[in-house]
Amino acid sequence: MVVVKLKAFEEIVSKLKGFRKIFILGCELGSGRCKNGGLKEALELSERLKGLGFNVVGVKSPGGTCILERIDGRERSLLKEAKTKGSEVIVSLACGAGTQLIAENVDVPVITGVTTLFIGAEREGRIFNEYCIACGDCIISDTGGICPVARCPKSLVNGPCGGAIEGQCEVDKEIPCIWYKIAERMKKLGAFKSLCESAPFKDYRKSVYPRRLILEEKS
Amino acid sequence: MTFGEKLKAGKFLITAEVAPPRGTEWKDVVRGIEPLKGKVDAFNVTDCQRSMVRMSPLAMSKLLLDSGFDPILQLTCRDRNRIALQADLLGAAALGIRNICLMTGDFTTLGDQKDAKPVFDLDSVQLIETATRLTEGYLLNGKELKGAPRFCIGAVFNPFAGPFELQVMKLEKKIKAGALFVQTQPIYDARIAEEVNDLVCELGAVPIIGLLPIKSLKMANFMKKLNPTSVPDSLIEGLERSENPAKYGWDYTIDLAHAIAEFGKGIHFMLVGKTEELASFIDYLKNHKKYNHKF
Known part of the structure; x- marks a missing residue:
């Protein structure tokens, strides 16, 4: 929402x-x-x-x-x-x-x-967290359904930065480094090894605003 | 021999760090490292380190080059998109800068202009891929270059960051992308230094172990705050006991440097405060029969 x-x-x-x-x-x-x-x-x-x-x-x-x-x-x-x-x-x-x-x-x-x-998810009826930045180039199928583009301040797609100390994000100490969550999830799914592949460059054309979606008229 | 030539020849490497000035007065910076000329192989020129504005590292690298030093231009992904990064890399090569060290960069809000727009169009792996692509004669979009740059590409590694498996995986990606040398965050433990040394070697690059002499207990605690597992308790205790913590911290670093000179491939001094002392230490290493075959 x-x-x-x-x-x-x-x-x-x-x-x-x-x-x-x-x-x-x-x-x-x-x-x-x-x-x-x-x-x-x-x-x-x-x-x-x-x-x-x-x-x-x-x-x-x-x-x-x-x-x-x-x-x-x-x-x-x-x-x-x-x-x-x-x-x-x-x-x-x-x-x-x-x-x-x-x-x-x-x-x-x-x-x-x-x-x-932001576009966020809600829990306990009072906690809202940003989960999506509508980048237009969704990669979460490759990262265990967890978005590093929205949930890492640097939008890192190839793994954590060197500031991820003891599981915390360097930028916001209140939040975990999302790459810890991705690693944990990918291990559980038995897909950890797929993170070895270098991630493709993001296509920022897809987030050039103002964007639009026009549905085809049903005949 | 240049830094790049030594790297290729497998010689022991000594690098140090230079922060460009906040302003246009650059001569003092160069004067400050004069005692290290011909001793330190190359100087990393930081790119608005900790997200605080300094003179462009590209300009400072050229000034160092003209002053007889071999610079390692550091470039981060924080302030430039892929267009600007490629342009700066081409410009650096045209100016004669051969060594580059590529990294993601500190986040904007950690600096002193917290309201700046963070860029992070690419990440460190992709920036290394970009530099490699340029050396192959092409832009990222596949267009051919009139004159391809030649670079000796480096990357960074923090052995205290996590999750460790992913940090190693990312390091592997950096090396696969073209990083020839890897400089580390400050290490204060010979055992960890050796492990990192072996890890980087195994992955196919040359490790250059980061050393940052501790000047005081306050600084040690600051480092511990940044990287809790990096500062061993024995170092803190030693500093507490010592009547001269600055000397203790320096001697500690030099002991570590000795150890690395035995098993390692290079050291990276991240503080150029004690240039005279560092210069004599390098002379000692280069002349000591135990180490001189490595230089």
Whole structure:
């Protein structure tokens, strides 16, 4: 999922100078899942803004703010609702993709209330770790299903660096060197020897943004 | 004989490290290593070591070359993509720099400009493959070069990093990719030095064992923090007991250097503070009947 983090309340308020009527849009996918921009946080933000005298005219959190039909569908359009209610500004707690999609489709300013962090995995309902950097050139079939491109700060594909001391990453002492995990896993799978092969150079064309995926229309 | 010629001839190698200045004043750096001219075979010129900006190692290598020293240009993957790395390697060769030592490099956030964008387009194995490709007359994309460089390629190895099997596997890849010599992180134990020496020889390259004289207990503890298993307790205890820890640390290193001169292929001094002392030690080694046949 896309993991986001709520910005400090003061920072959000600082971008709202000169506005009174505010519409807040969260997102139940990434932002809601990581409890940093779903309906609950949107409602909390609304209360705090009201406390400062803002007029919050609507709070919505669709299941996917980055999906155009969910924010601007034929039967139900949150964007039209925001317009009808006379919103002067929209505060989005959706990820960068959702927030931009809103901005593309409304005439009023859109302020983001979150920072988009990473594509991560969740555990215990509260721990989120970056597992993928969407490099476009996935190699995890060769590394025991563990990605060194995303989970080693240097994205090393041929093995650990010389800074991997006692299993720790040199860059972030809080995390293990991912190559220890890869080694362990590959041993378990009986595939350790396959790591002997020199890894091909990464093709960074595949991560040149902005990227797109267009599905063929079904005939 | 140049460093590369000695390497090929199987002579005992002595290298040392030079950090380019933070600024344009390079003459003091050269003056500082003057006593080692003709004694140390080649000087590793570090590439913004510990991710702190210094003069370009390519420029400093050329300045050393012009001053009568044989440089080993260190290049890391931290700040340059494959385009810039190939360009710098070609430039180095054109300037007469023959020795290169290629490594991944410290991460940006460990330095003093933590907000810099880390590159790491290639890793150390791939950078060595790249340099080898250039010596074969081609760019990475297969285009033919007008004039191919000649390089004596080196790599680095930290025997205290893990997982050990993967570190050895990576070392093997580096040597397979074209590394002719391997310089190690500082070692403080003759037994480990010998094991590493044998390992690198077995894999088909020339080992040059890293030595970094300990100047104080504080420095020993710092080294222990970086590489906990690298500093033996006996060294720490010796430093604690000694009235002159700097002398103790130096003598300890020299003892180790003696041992390596017996079984090994080369030593790499990573501190050029005591140049006069180092110069006389090298003279002693080269003239001693026990070792002189190796030089």
